[in-house]
Amino acid sequence: MTYHGGREYLAIPGPSVMPEAVLRAMHRASPNIYEGELIDMVAGIIPDLKRVAGTEHNATIYIGNGHGAWEAALANVVGEGDHVLGLYNGRFGVGWGEMAEGVGVVVEPLDFGMKTPVDGARLEAALRADTSGRIKAVLCTHVDTSTSVKNDISEVRAAIDASGHDALLMVDCIASMGCDRFEMDAWGVDVAVAASQKGLMVPPGLGFVFFSEKAAARRAKMPRVSRYWDWTPRANPEFFYQYFAGTAPTHHLYGLRASLDMLYAEGMEQVWARHEKLAGAIWTACEAWSSGGPLALNVPDPKHRSCAVTALHIGLPHGVNLRQWCEQNAGITLGIGLGMATEEDPKGQGFFRIGHMGHVNAQMVMGTLGSMEAAFAALDVPRGTGALDAAAKELAR
Numbered sequence: 147m148t149y150h151g152g153r154e155y156l157a158i159p160g161p162s163v164m165p166e167a168v169l170r171a172m173h174r175a176s177p178n179i180y181e182g183e184l185i186d187m188v189a190g191i192i193p194d195l196k197r198v199a200g201t202e203h204n205a206t207i208y209i210g211n212g213h214g215a216w217e218a219a220l221a222n223v224v225g226e227g228d229h230v231l232g233l234y235n236g237r238f239g240v241g242w243g244e245m246a247e248g249v250g251v252v253v254e255p256l257d258f259g260m261k262t263p264v265d266g267a268r269l270e271a272a273l274r275a276d277t278s279g280r281i282k283a284v285l286c287t288h289v290d291t292s293t294s295v296k297n298d299i300s301e302v303r304a305a306i307d308a309s310g311h312d313a314l315l316m317v318d319c320i321a322s323m324g325c326d327r328f329e330m331d332a333w334g335v336d337v338a339v340a341a342s343q344k345g346l347m348v349p350p351g352l353g354f355v356f357f358s359e360k361a362a363a364r365r366a367k368m369p370r371v372s373r374y375w376d377w378t379p380r381a382n383p384e385f386f387y388q389y390f391a392g393t394a395p396t397h398h399l400y401g402l403r404a405s406l407d408m409l410y411a412e413g414m415e416q417v418w419a420r421h422e423k424l425a426g427a428i429w430t431a432c433e434a435w436s437s438g439g440p441l442a443l444n445v446p447d448p449k450h451r452s453c454a455v456t457a458l459h460i461g462l463p464h465g466v467n468l469r470q471w472c473e474q475n476a477g478i479t480l481g482i483g484l485g486m487a488t489e490e491d492p493k494g495q496g497f498f499r500i501g502h503m504g505h506v507n508a509q510m511v512m513g514t515l516g517s518m519e520a521a522f523a524a525l526d527v528p529r530g531t532g533a534l535d536a537a538a539k540e541l542a543r
């Protein structure tokens with residue numbers, strides 16, 4: 147007997163749940179890409195995207211996933227032989243660094259482990275040591291989705307400023323935008339990248355690159371940038387096709403318009419507060435379970451946890467069995483562990499992740515936690531009691 151009939155719930159850290167309003171907006175005939183409604187709609191999307199990122203500067207949209215946005219951002223400000231600092235606390239930080247290496251950039255890694263954020267003092271020291279100014283940019287994830295560590299970007303900025311170094315600050319907000327508070331201009335970020343399929347609740351396929359005037363000045367000094375990645379005509383198009391260097395991603399744009407409308411109807415402060423509250427309920431339940439069994443939150447300090455995703459360790463075989471039980475019996479898919487391999491667990495399957503980004507509310511979180519409780523009972527996983535009660539109280543508080 148299984149109970150997975152009913153609406154499925156993909157509770158992984160992206161792609162996230164698509165709201166009905168987004169799906170309905172996309173369900174339409176192809177629009178004219180030369181004049182009319184679509185052209186006006188895109189002109190309205192750009193300022194609204196800037197508001198989500200907290201910037202008054204430049205916003206560009208690429209047809210591509212997060213990896214595409216990573217490369218787009220790099221292509222405009224660094225090239226073969228340039229050095230960057232890669233700040234790592236998980237697989238995605240490393241991945242952006244590898245993307246830079248792939249285009250000939252020399253990446254100097256600063257590794258902060260898998261459970262703790264960037265240490266500003268170490269960053270400051272590394273930049274101070276660069277007396278020749280070879281480092282052109284600092285790459286940092288806001289939230290590393292593999293570990294669920296959240297970096298304090300204003301502290302990263304403060305460390306760069308304290309060092310007196312003029313490297314660009316480039317931040318990967320793919321997991322965090324529309325979930326964890328992010329304020330590009332106030333926090334002194336030069337380049338921010340995001341994608342459509344996480345907090346922005348649209349299918350995978352759009353990448354966003356936001357850039358400051360300082361980053362634009364760096365772009366102007368680049369010997370060349372590929373026509374496709376070049377952000378200059380995209381940010382200041384003379385003709386509509388320049389927004390996308392070709393055909394517009396028509397249906398994704400209708401979906402994005404609907405999602406931006408939802409974000410503004412709710413209000414960004416409330417969107418961030420909702421994510422924080424729901425994440426708090428999940429952490430409270432997980433802490434209760436972990437008090438009497440093998441479950442452990444990956445990031446010990448709640449201050450450094452993302453409100454969009456939670457990475458957990460439960461060991462083997464529970465990690466595999468839990469996800470399988472939830473999917474087959476409860477219709478909910480939890481995320482696999484990513485980049486968490488150890489010697490005794492070479493595939494990192496003792497880890498799993500709960501995605502709680504975007505179109506998520508209290509009943510979905512309680513459903514997730516209730517399904518996990520049922521799985522633990524069915525699989526006879528030792529655990530502390532009172533998890534659901536604690537989560538309910540957290541939501542009621």
Ligand SMILES: *Cc1c(COP(=O)(O)O)cnc(C)c1O
Pocket residue numbers: 160211212213214238287289290291318319320321341350
């Ligand atoms: C999802 C994610 C990516 C990769 O995005 P893709 O769309 O899969 O290419 C990069 N960085 C972070 C922080 C992410 O969460």
